[in-house]
Amino acid sequence: MKPTSDLTYAVFQKINAERCNTSFKHKLFDWPPEIWALAIAGEAGELCNLVKKIVRGDFTLDEKRQAILEEVADVMTYCDLLMSRLDANTCVELERKFNIVSKRVGYPSLPWRILHKIS
Ligand SMILES: [Mg+2]
Numbered sequence: 001m002k003p004t005s006d007l008t009y010a011v012f013q014k015i016n017a018e019r020c021n022t023s024f025k026h027k028l029f030d031w032p033p034e035i036w037a038l039a040i041a042g043e044a045g046e047l048c049n050l051v052k053k054i055v056r057g058d059f060t061l062d063e064k065r066q067a068i069l070e071e072v073a074d075v076m077t078y079c080d081l082l083m084s085r086l087d088a089n090t091c092v093e094l095e096r097k098f099n100i101v102s103k104r105v106g107y108p109s110l111p112w113r114i115l116h117k118i119s
């Protein structure tokens with residue numbers, strides 16, 4: 001099935017947790033947050049291993065672009081599961097942290113940009 005760009009973090013978070021609870025060998029709350037954090041690190045390691053091979057000259061970025069995108073998606077998927085495991089809303093926490101950094105660097109907060117329909 002072709003991926004759609006209509007997916008929102010809110011929908012993704014719900015389905016991601018549901019998939020974990022129904023189709024993984026463990027449920028979301030079977031793993032403590034520490035294990036989810038280590039899972040993120042594991043996927044980040046897979047990403048870095050690909051980058052290492054590109055830097056080393058084994059492959060070009062173009063050759064491994066899709067594989068890199070998939071590892072980034074793995075990291076994001078586990079980050080979302082950790083958010084769920086911590087009873088947090090991924091969208092809320094992304095917006096909250098984005099605004100903290102935006103304030104620090106003098107950039108408009110997310111609600112301002114959404115209200116003014118600036119993409
Ligand atoms: Mg992976």
